[in-house]
Amino acid sequence: MEQYEPNDLLIFARVAEAGSFSRAAERLGLPKSTVSRRISVLEDRLGERLMLRTTRRLALTEFGNQLLEHARQVAAEVDAVKALSEYRRAQPSGRLRVSMPSDFATLLLTDMLAAFVALHPAVSLELDLSPRRVDLIGENFDLVVRMGDLPDDAMLAARRIAVFPSGLYAAPGYLAEHGNPVAPDDLHQHDALLLLGRNSEAVGWTLLCGEQRWEGLPPARASANSPELLISLARAGAGIAAVPDYFAAPNVRRGELVRVLPDWRTPSHTAWLVFPGRRLMPAKTRAFINMVETAFTNVDG
Amino acid sequence: MEQYEPNDLLIFARVAEAGSFSRAAERLGLPKSTVSRRISVLEDRLGERLMLRTTRRLALTEFGNQLLEHARQVAAEVDAVKALSEYRRAQPSGRLRVSMPSDFATLLLTDMLAAFVALHPAVSLELDLSPRRVDLIGENFDLVVRMGDLPDDAMLAARRIAVFPSGLYAAPGYLAEHGNPVAPDDLHQHDALLLLGRNSEAVGWTLLCGEQRWEGLPPARASANSPELLISLARAGAGIAAVPDYFAAPNVRRGELVRVLPDWRTPSHTAWLVFPGRRLMPAKTRAFINMVETAFTNVDG
DNA sequence: TCATATTGTTCCATTTGCAGAACAATGTTA
DNA sequence: TAACATTGTTCTGCAAATGGAACAATATGA
Incomplete structure (x- = not known):
């Protein structure tokens, strides 16, 4: 620790407040031997006595009074911290x-x-x-x-927190221009909007239809690391994206997106x-x- | 210790100030392992994290910021105490x-x-x-x-600090009334002003003259526990007192006291x-x- | 005046907390 | 990209602080 331990300042403040080593020890939950020793150590570190102690009476030195001002402040801060912590524990804030x-x-x-x-x-x-x-x-x-x-x-x-079923979606304008796929293999002729994985590598598509399974990596027109961005891109007509149905739904309702290969679904998004x-x-x-x-x-x- | 150690608050303040565990440890003169542990303990006691630490960056929690206000104050008080102590050590004040x-x-x-x-x-x-x-x-x-x-x-x-040769002194008025002793045994017919010892017991007189020695406990007219009071009493004519020559001297010069049995001296006062x-x-x-x-x-x- | 209760200090076995090094994680630079 | 430097954390033998009891000193009350 540094040189003057605030711990000892706290103890000193409590002793001065209580007017007795024993009472201070009781309030602090410490044995009085420790209180006595800590005050002694503090005095040694400071190089001067803080209190003159008869077994009956306790008198602060002039220096002790000077120090008490600071020690009190430390004690006050400790009390404040305690109150703050208890308040925090009790209710979210x-x-x-x-x-x-x-x-x-x-x-x-x-x-x-x-x-x-x-x-x-x-x-x-x-x-x-x-x-x-x-x-x-x-x-x-x-x-x-x-x-x-x-x-x-x-x-x-x-x-x-949730798993969302997903499928392929594109803007009507895009499909009008590039044609509407009718089988998974048609996707190789389309612009794909791919999701970037953990290492910023494009993740290929997996399509499922009952027991059938199709995998492939269509040419990426663009890629992004979140489904939301893919939806934006798809809505702008940039290509076909595999996104959660739930998030595509409002766009579908507004006619901005349509489902591609409605029989096939893509792996769920988490x-x-x-x-x-x-x-x-x-x-x-x-x-x-x-x-x-x-x-x-x-x-x- | 209580519950929230101000020591740890100090360490926390230094870490927040330094922006790094290592630098704070260096300034505190502590191994960084200790700094790390103390912060962890403090967080456990408070029940909430104070700082989010990447190996490169250090970010205070909202709670950490709240706590820092109090921790800073503790650190400030410690600095003040240090300054106070050093000032005191340097010059008497x-x-x-x-x-x-x-x-x-x-x-x-x-x-x-x-x-x-x-x-x-x-x-x-x-x-x-x-x-x-x-x-x-x-x-x-x-x-x-x-x-x-x-x-x-x-x-x-x-x-x-000093040893003062002493002798018997009385006021001229007293001697005029009671007679001037010429030998130690004459003292038994005189009023003695005795010094009270440690246990408030009157201490008898010892007279010395070269190799000769006389001891006795003359009737006490009054007694006091300090030579100064005995001088006052003697000056007032209350009797004969054994007091330091040095302190009787001014009274002798003023004619208020005279030496009794000038050949004999009493044990020195310290x-x-x-x-x-x-x-x-x-x-x-x-x-x-x-x-x-x-x-x-x-x-x- | 003497016994009693209470205070601060001292003592020592026990335990806590420390210091230093090894480690893991993460930027930095060539 | 790979070696390096620097950070925070974890581990462990060991030293230092702890706390309960015994002690000494001193008011208090019968």
Whole structure:
């Protein structure tokens, strides 16, 4: 430790306050022998006596009085920290920064988010719905929802919150220009919008239809690392994308996307809730995770 | 220790300030392993993480930021204590409360006291010259000059500063009324002013004249526990007192006292410098003691 | 005045916490 | 891209701090 241990300053403050080693020891939950020794050590380090102790009375030295001013402040800060910690333990509080795809928020979590805000008035929720892939630690996010791949970062933990059935989608304009595939092999003549995997490598397509299985890597017109971006690209007519049905649905309804090879489906996409470590989680984070999970177990078991 | 160790708050503050465990460890003079462990312990005690640490970057949690406010304050107090202590070590300073017989101050120490005040401008000297026997600890005295007996108190330490030859003295008026003794045995017909010893028991007289020795306990007209009081009583004509020649001298010069049995002397009186403990002495006290001792070695080596 | 209760200090077996090195993770540079 | 440098964490023998009991000192009360 440095030279003057604040621990001993705390003990000194408590002793001065209690006016007795024994009472201070009792309040501190320490044996009086330790209190006595710590004060002695402190005095040795400071090079001067702090209190003159008869077995009956305790008198502060002039220097002791000077020091007490500082020691009191240390004790006050310790009390403040204790209060702060207990408050935090009791109820979720503070800023909670969450990033998720905007589709995810609007389509799936609006009710849950509203309920969360209502239930935890001490939490101020900050939602980031930008499509970019945020830096969880660097930008101080508590939680991030990721689709598709989960980052293999030792500092991060993740929890699977939902699995979405997926299929191929494209814009009507694109299909009008390039033709509408009728069998998987037709895809080789099409522009594919591919999802980038963990190592920024394009992942090929796997198509399933009952027991049938087709695999291939069509020419990539563009690639991105999140399904949401693929949907945007497909809507703009850039090609065919394999994305979750649930997220394509609103676009289909608006006529901006149509299903390609409707008999075939692509492997399901997984949504992950990513957060930094799992060693000690703030109450606010724990509360949010729980609420997200119950929201999904209620929806699709 | 209590629950939240201020030591760990200090370490936390240093880490946050340095922005790195290694640098903080270096500044604290601790191995980085200790810094790492202490932060972990603190987080466990608080039940929440304070900082998210990549090997390259360090990001404070929202809670960490809240806590930092308090931790900084602790660190500031520690710095203040360090500065205070170093200032104290360097030069004597603060109040120095000293009690001594007024005769002692005026007859023997005026020059020395003036020199002390001049040499140590940061010390404010408070002299108590009251004849009463002060309570060293209870009244917050740093030093007390005592004549005759030294208190046998385990909490106190004492140093012998001077030995004063003594004899019998009385007021001319008293001798005119009761007669002037010519031999020691005549004293049994006189009123004696006796010095009270350690246990408030009157101490008998011992007279010396060359090789001759006389002992006796004349009837006590009054008794006191300090030679100064005996002088006052003798001057008032209350009887004969055995007191230091040096302190009787001014009264003799003024004709208020005369030597009784001038061939005989009484055992020397000793002056003691009493102070609380000797374990850790304030610089101001040490400086005063040194100056008193040199003053006396220069006078009567 | 003597017994009692309470205080601060000292002692020593036990345990805690430390220091240093090895390790794992992650940027950096050639 | 591969060797390197630097960071935070983990491990382990060992030293230092702890805490309960015995002790010494001192008010208090009968």
